[in-house]
Amino acid sequence: MKVLITFRFFDEWVNRIRENGIEIIQWKEEKAPPKKWIMDNVTDVDGILCTLNTRIDKDIISIAKKLKVISTYSVGFDHIDVKEAKSKGIKIGYTPEVLTETTADLIFGLILAVARRIVEGDKLIREGKWMIPWQPDFLLGYDVYGKTLGIIGMGRIGKAVYRRAKGFNMHVIYYSRSKKYDIEAEYVSLDELLQRSDFVVVTVDLNESTYHMINEKALKMMKRNAFLINASRGRTVDEKALVKALEEKWIAGAALDVFEEEPINKDHPLLKFNNVVVTPHIGSATFETRHKMAEIAVENLKRGLRGEKLVYEL
Known part of the structure; x- marks a missing residue:
């Protein structure tokens, strides 16, 4: 053979x-x-x-x-x-199944990195720009614990992210094709999830119904201090709309492990934002x-x- x-x-x-x-x-x-x-x-x-x-x-x-x-x-x-x-x-x-927990680890890492500006802080030190030991308004980010986490797609990975969120005392809401009875999370419509969440995590397959589901309309529904996290499929997010949302400050930032075209071009406009954390499709990379x-x-x-x-x- x-x-x-x-x-x-x-x-x-x-x-x-x-x-x-x-x-x-x-x-x-x-x-x-x-x-x-x-x-x-x-x-x-x-x-x-x-x-x-x-x-x-x-x-x-x-x-x-x-x-x-x-x-x-x-x-x-x-x-x-x-x-x-x-x-x-x-x-x-x-x-x-085998990559579920590993991918959920990365998703939570992205949440923490973008909310607490970890990548920005690392870059600042490496470039020799950390000049004052401590000051009240230096590199202010957002808390993760106690916030509302919205999960789009409550499959294996969504449930793994949910379990981690409970450890951070987060209130979890979700939108999925069907209601899940093995988790203690609030089932809501997609519109409500976008409007209420502090962190929106996309964990869906790519198909006709999920292609560009995070578009201009969806991004405008999000809170101005909310973050978008995507480690599922790049084409679930309309990147042109996301660039516009970041430029016009509709949302606080984004963390992305996947992109519409991979590898992403080094001149892609998404890469100009300090409030965007990017990783090269490493969700299962352990x-x-x-x-x-x-x-x-x-x-x-x-x-x-x-x-x-x-x-x-x-």
Whole structure:
């Protein structure tokens, strides 16, 4: 059998795939492979192991005549033409649950960083601009404890953020597709959440209903001392509207781990604001989590090649 790996992967897990004589074609550069490279190499593969930065579309799926399984090294799967793959009987595996707690850790880190101006303080010291030991109005931020946290999308990650918020004595409100009965949080409409929250956290999948759900209308509903936090999918936020909101001070700031286009351009207007904290899509980036994701992705791949039910299957 033959497998196409579309990204630079841990050697130990590549070797696990090679077991039982599986042949591997692998893209090993940092940047995502061009579509032409995938098209040139996918025609006779039995499996694909990919990530979020590689689009597995109808064109690719249509010429992969032997393809049995697509295993994505991610919890998201909007980069795969799921409908086309399923129409051809191709199994699709992904890696949910394992990155839930790790991503929630980062989200709370972003909340603290933007509210307490941690990144600004670090930069100030490194640039030699901390001149006075202490003064009453120096680098004033906002409290996190006791505030209202609004979570958009109360799935696994939303619930993990909720648990952390309780430790900060925050009042949690949420908007989701359905009411959850296993948490003690207040279920509200999206409009009410935006109007009441001190921190708005987006933890939704990307689909037609969530694309640009945080738009100009939504941002205008937020309080002027509220913060937007996004570590879900970049395209859930209309970045042009967010830039306008920051310029006109509709909100107090934002913290973002994901962007509409990644990597974000160094000249992007979002990067000019001191009240915006940015990280390079590292929600699941810990040694423990990334290797656990690798274990699941490889097992999904192997099971798919054998025609068995995957560990996590769409």
